Amino acid sequence: MVNEKVIVRFYRFQNRLREKTAGLGVKNAEIDENALLEAEAALGKMSEDYPDWVSNLIVKLQEQHGRCVDTPEMRRDCFEEINHIAHDMKGQGGTFGYPLISTFSDSLYGFTLVRDNITDNQIELIKSHLDSMRAVIRGRISGSGGDIGVKLTDGLNEAIAKYEE
Numbered sequence: 001m002v003n004e005k006v007i008v009r010f011y012r013f014q015n016r017l018r019e020k021t022a023g024l025g026v027k028n029a030e031i032d033e034n035a036l037l038e039a040e041a042a043l044g045k046m047s048e049d050y051p052d053w054v055s056n057l058i059v060k061l062q063e064q065h066g067r068c069v070d071t072p073e074m075r076r077d078c079f080e081e082i083n084h085i086a087h088d089m090k091g092q093g094g095t096f097g098y099p100l101i102s103t104f105s106d107s108l109y110g111f112t113l114v115r116d117n118i119t120d121n122q123i124e125l126i127k128s129h130l131d132s133m134r135a136v137i138r139g140r141i142s143g144s145g146g147d148i149g150v151k152l153t154d155g156l157n158e159a160i161a162k163y164e165e
Contacts, residue, residue, distance in 0.1 A: 043096075050096035051137050054089065058133050061085055061108075065130060068123045075118040082126060083112040097142040100149055104132045104156060111164075121163040128159035 061082055068078045086109035093101030108129040115122070132152050135141070141148055 047096040050092070050098065051140060054092070054098070054101060054133075055137055057085055057089055058130060058137065061126075061130055061133075065123065065126050068118070068126065072118075075123070076115070079112045079115060079118060083109055086112060098136060099143065100136045100141060100145050100152065101133060103153065104129055104136070107156065107160070111160075125159060125163040128156055128163070132156045 064078045064082045064085070068075045086105045089105035090102050090109050093099055093103075093105065108126065111122075111125060111129070132155065135152055136145070139148065141152075143149075145152065
């Protein structure tokens with residue numbers, strides 16, 4: 001083995017984060033009122049459209065559920081797709097005023113993580129999640145949902161206890 005001379009260069013880059021966040025730590029920092037109002041209006045509009053938007057995602061989940069029922073040999077792939085959709089949904093519900101959608105999506109996401117042996121009971125549990133999500137959107141159940149939200153959550157938890165193996 002020949003000892004070759006190795007040249008090592010160390011680069012020290014200037015931390016420009018302080019420049020990029022100028023004003024955020026200053027006592028008299030101001031946020032443009034018009035920009036804030038525009039952002040609130042945009043979020044309000046998106047919140048109004050959220051039920052229609054999430055309904056389309058629920059339809060995609062339903063299609064994957066149907067594939068699980070019809071083609072058992074494809075269940076693993078379907079579970080992966082359901083998992084990806086649920087992952088996207090779980091962060092959105094609370095942002096747009098539907099935290100139950102986030103709760104149910106998070107449960108579905110965790111449930112559909114990679115599995116080796118997928119049973120009919122597990123497929124039924126996906127349906128329970130979808131039924132809960134559809135109930136929230138059809139009823140426009142925002143916030144915690146009060147008594148209805150508690151009943152939906154309890155119903156899903158009962159289904160999980162019944163079907164999960």
